[in-house]
Amino acid sequence: MRLVNRRPGREAALVLSLLPFLLLVLAYLWGSAVRLAENPADKLLPWPSTILETLRGLAFEPDRRTGQLVFWADTLASLGRLGSGLAIAAATGAVLGLAIGLIPIAGALLSSFAAAAAMIPPLAILPILLIVLGTGEASKIGLVALGTAPVLVRDVALRVRDLPEELLVKAQTLGASTWHLAARIAAPLVAPRLLDALRLQLGPAWLFLIAAEAIAATEGLGYRIFLVRRYLAMDVILPYVAWITLLAFAGDRLLAWIARRLFPWAKAGA
Amino acid sequence: MSRIEVRGLWKSYGERVVLERIDLTIEPGSLVAIVGASGCGKSTFLRILLGVERPSRGRVLLDGAPLPPEPGPDRGIVFQRYTVFPHLTVLDNALLGLELRASRVFGRLFGARRRRARERAAAMLARVGLAEALDALPHELSGGMQQRLALAQALLAEPRVLLLDEPFGALDPGSRGEAQALLLELWEERGTTVILVTHDLPEAFRLGTRVLVFDRVRRDPHAPERYGATVTYDLPGHNRARSPRAPAAERASPRGGPP
Structure with a gap:
C-alpha cells in the first residue's frame, strides 16, 4: 500500500502526536544527566527537580523585596497587556476594516495607507513608543496593538470585499442604510473571520509583548526571562517559556471555542 | 403595482455592446418572464432594473419617475444563490x-x-x-x-416590483414545481409586478403573462461584440390567471395587495 494511503487509527495517531514531545523530553533529560554528571553545579540544563523547586518558590513564596508571588504577578501583568493590546487592535480592525471594505470612498482614502502602515516593522518603532508614551504600560500595550492592528484591518477589509454582492444588494432592497449594512450584515458576517485573524496574530502579539517587556518593564513574563538571563538561570527561563507557550496555546483554543459558540452558522461554510 | 417603462436603453462595457435599442412598457401587475441564451444580457437588464448597473444610454422609468441609481426597497430581489442571510x-x-x-x-x-x-x-x-x-x-x-x-x-x-434572477434554477424538479406554484399564488394575491429572468423556456411560458426573448439580431462575424441583444420576441404567456390590464375591481386579491 502506498504511504499516502496508509492512515493511522485513533490510538496510533495519539501516540504519533505525542512522540515528538516525548523525544524532546528524553533528549533534555539525557543532556541534563550528562552535564550534571560532569559538573553538579551546571546551570545550563538543570534537572527537572531543580526547575520544579525554583518554580514552586516563584509561584507560592512571596518575594522578599516586593511581597508578591512573582510568577503570578508576572503572568497577570503580561496577560493584561496582551489582552488590552489585542482588544484595541481588534476594535481598530473591525471599525477601519469595515469602513475600508464597505465604503468605496473610505477605501480610496485609507487602503493604501493601511497597506503602507502594515509594512512598518513594529519593533523599529518601539523606541518611538518608549519616547512618546514613556516606559509605563502604554508603550507595551501600544506595541502589541500597533503590531497586530494593520494585519487585522487589512484582513477584515478583504473579507468584507469578499462578501457576496448579492447579500449586500439584497439588504439594500430591504431598506438597509450604509450603517445598517455595516452593523447588521457585514459586521456579523466577518466577525468569525476577525476571530480567526486574531488567533493567527496571537504569535506576533506575544513576540511584541516580550520584546517590549525585555526593554522596559518591572514585571511580566518577558521581563523575568530577560532579567534572569544575566545569571544563566535556566531553571527560571525554561518553565517560563513553557508557560508562555501554554498560555498562547490556551488563548488560541479559547478564541476558537468562542467562535464556535457565538457563530454556529459559520461552520456551514456560508 | 407599478408600471415600468424602458426607453431607448443601451448598455455597453467599452467596445462590448450587451444590450441595444430596448423599448418596453411593463404593465402594472403583470408577470413578465425574460428568457434568452446565456450571455444574452438578460441578467444585465435585471441588474439595471435593480439599480446595480446603469444604462449607457436611455432611461428606465418606474411609475413615470426615473429609477433611483441604487438598490432600494421599491424593488425586491430574489437571486439564485446567496439569497438569504x-x-x-x-x-x-x-x-x-x-x-x-x-x-x-x-x-x-x-x-x-x-x-x-x-x-x-x-x-x-x-x-x-x-x-x-x-x-x-x-x-x-x-x-x-x-x-x-x-x-x-x-x-x-x-416592493413595487419584484425581480427574480433565475430563482428556481438550482432546485430539483419537485421543489421547483412547489416554488413556482407558490410564486403564482403570491403574485395573484398581491398583484405585485414581477419580472422573472430564467433560462427555462417552459417555466417562462407557464408562469409569465408575457414572455420576452432577448437575442442578438444583428451579427458581425468579424466582431461578435459589436452588437448587443434586444427583445426579439414579445409573446403572451400561458398564465391567464389575470389580465394585467384588467381593472382593479376584477382582480382576485384576498389580502388586498400592497398599499
Whole structure:
C-alpha cells in the first residue's frame, strides 16, 4: 500500500502526536544527566527537580523585596497587556476594516495607507513608543496593538470585499442604510473571520509583548526571562517559556471555542 | 403595482455592446418572464432594473419617475444563490426588512413593536410553508425552503416590483414545481409586478403573462461584440390567471395587495 494511503487509527495517531514531545523530553533529560554528571553545579540544563523547586518558590513564596508571588504577578501583568493590546487592535480592525471594505470612498482614502502602515516593522518603532508614551504600560500595550492592528484591518477589509454582492444588494432592497449594512450584515458576517485573524496574530502579539517587556518593564513574563538571563538561570527561563507557550496555546483554543459558540452558522461554510 | 417603462436603453462595457435599442412598457401587475441564451444580457437588464448597473444610454422609468441609481426597497430581489442571510434564523431573515425600515439607529425592534413585526413575519412564513422552521438557520434548510424564505423576505418589504434572477434554477424538479406554484399564488394575491429572468423556456411560458426573448439580431462575424441583444420576441404567456390590464375591481386579491 502506498504511504499516502496508509492512515493511522485513533490510538496510533495519539501516540504519533505525542512522540515528538516525548523525544524532546528524553533528549533534555539525557543532556541534563550528562552535564550534571560532569559538573553538579551546571546551570545550563538543570534537572527537572531543580526547575520544579525554583518554580514552586516563584509561584507560592512571596518575594522578599516586593511581597508578591512573582510568577503570578508576572503572568497577570503580561496577560493584561496582551489582552488590552489585542482588544484595541481588534476594535481598530473591525471599525477601519469595515469602513475600508464597505465604503468605496473610505477605501480610496485609507487602503493604501493601511497597506503602507502594515509594512512598518513594529519593533523599529518601539523606541518611538518608549519616547512618546514613556516606559509605563502604554508603550507595551501600544506595541502589541500597533503590531497586530494593520494585519487585522487589512484582513477584515478583504473579507468584507469578499462578501457576496448579492447579500449586500439584497439588504439594500430591504431598506438597509450604509450603517445598517455595516452593523447588521457585514459586521456579523466577518466577525468569525476577525476571530480567526486574531488567533493567527496571537504569535506576533506575544513576540511584541516580550520584546517590549525585555526593554522596559518591572514585571511580566518577558521581563523575568530577560532579567534572569544575566545569571544563566535556566531553571527560571525554561518553565517560563513553557508557560508562555501554554498560555498562547490556551488563548488560541479559547478564541476558537468562542467562535464556535457565538457563530454556529459559520461552520456551514456560508 | 407599478408600471415600468424602458426607453431607448443601451448598455455597453467599452467596445462590448450587451444590450441595444430596448423599448418596453411593463404593465402594472403583470408577470413578465425574460428568457434568452446565456450571455444574452438578460441578467444585465435585471441588474439595471435593480439599480446595480446603469444604462449607457436611455432611461428606465418606474411609475413615470426615473429609477433611483441604487438598490432600494421599491424593488425586491430574489437571486439564485446567496439569497438569504446565513447568520440570521429564518424568522430573523424575514424580520430583517421590517426592522431595518422601522429603526434607523439600531436596525432592530424591541418590545411591542417587535412582537407586531414578528406576527407579520411569522404569518408570511406560514404562508410559504416555513411555520415549523422559524428558529432554523438557513444552512439547515433545503434549497427549495431557502428560496421560499427569500420570497417571503422580499414580499414582506412590499416592493413595487419584484425581480427574480433565475430563482428556481438550482432546485430539483419537485421543489421547483412547489416554488413556482407558490410564486403564482403570491403574485395573484398581491398583484405585485414581477419580472422573472430564467433560462427555462417552459417555466417562462407557464408562469409569465408575457414572455420576452432577448437575442442578438444583428451579427458581425468579424466582431461578435459589436452588437448587443434586444427583445426579439414579445409573446403572451400561458398564465391567464389575470389580465394585467384588467381593472382593479376584477382582480382576485384576498389580502388586498400592497398599499
